[in-house]
Amino acid sequence: MSMATTVQRSLASARCKFELVAHPRSATSLESARVAYVPAERVAKPVILDDRHGRFLMAVVPASRHLNLGRVRQNKVDWQLSNEAAVAGLFSDCEVGAVPALGEPYGMPMLIDPQLTRQQDIYLEAGDHENLVHLEMEQFLKLVPHAEVCELCH
Template sequence: MSLSQRVMSYLNELDVSYEVISHHPSHSSLGSAIAAQIPSNKIAKAVMLEDSKGHRVMAVLPADSKLSLSALNESLNGQYHLMKEQQVYQCFDDCAHGAVPPIPQAFNLDCIIDESLGDLSDLYIEGGDHRSLVHLSQQEFCRLMGQNRSGHFSHQLYH
């Protein structure tokens, strides 16, 4: 599998400047960082959540961080929980399982972005497969994210 067709079409439609970085197969954003020899804090990952009414939201945070549901719920003034894997697979049907691209607008999703991602000069995102990352400048990432909400809802994991 290669980059999601939806992701490529969306990036190209917006005339986003990006570079595709290939790496050995991995099954997590941390694994992708190791395989591509990129600092894990420079990879943005997506976590899919929903509330009891079925409203879905994508949380975008650094790969080396863990989501704090309580902080996210406070930021959104809601009661969100992790979506079940099967539901996530259905939302991203042209992507490999577990390779969720953190480009919410391409999938008509609401989003909240962890503020720590704004400190990076450039970053990498999953493109829908387990063999490549999309490299973006901070300016292009901000352009992709548009007017999405931001907040501090994650904390860095130490290995």
């Protein structure tokens, strides 16, 4: 596998300029940053949350940081970490554990930590464990025009 079909279609329809960066197989966003020799603060790590009533939310933080779930709960919804089976079903064109930081193309709202949006460029999983999509921040934001930027990290 290489890039997930949904990611390919989204990049094409938004006419985004990007580069596909191949790297040795990795299991996490932080490990992908390490093996691809890119700064972890520029790798977007998606965390999938749900409200246990069928609504999902993607919170995107730098791979070098951790999500502060308390900051997400401020939206008056008790968001919880989604289980792997639910996530796999939402991202069926991706390998398990290689979710791209693109909630909107998959039909879910997104929150993005400003530590990412302050970066000039960004890397995100392509949908497999061996490729990252590298693009300038303005290109990334074209892919997720409705994403809300808010503090999400500790």
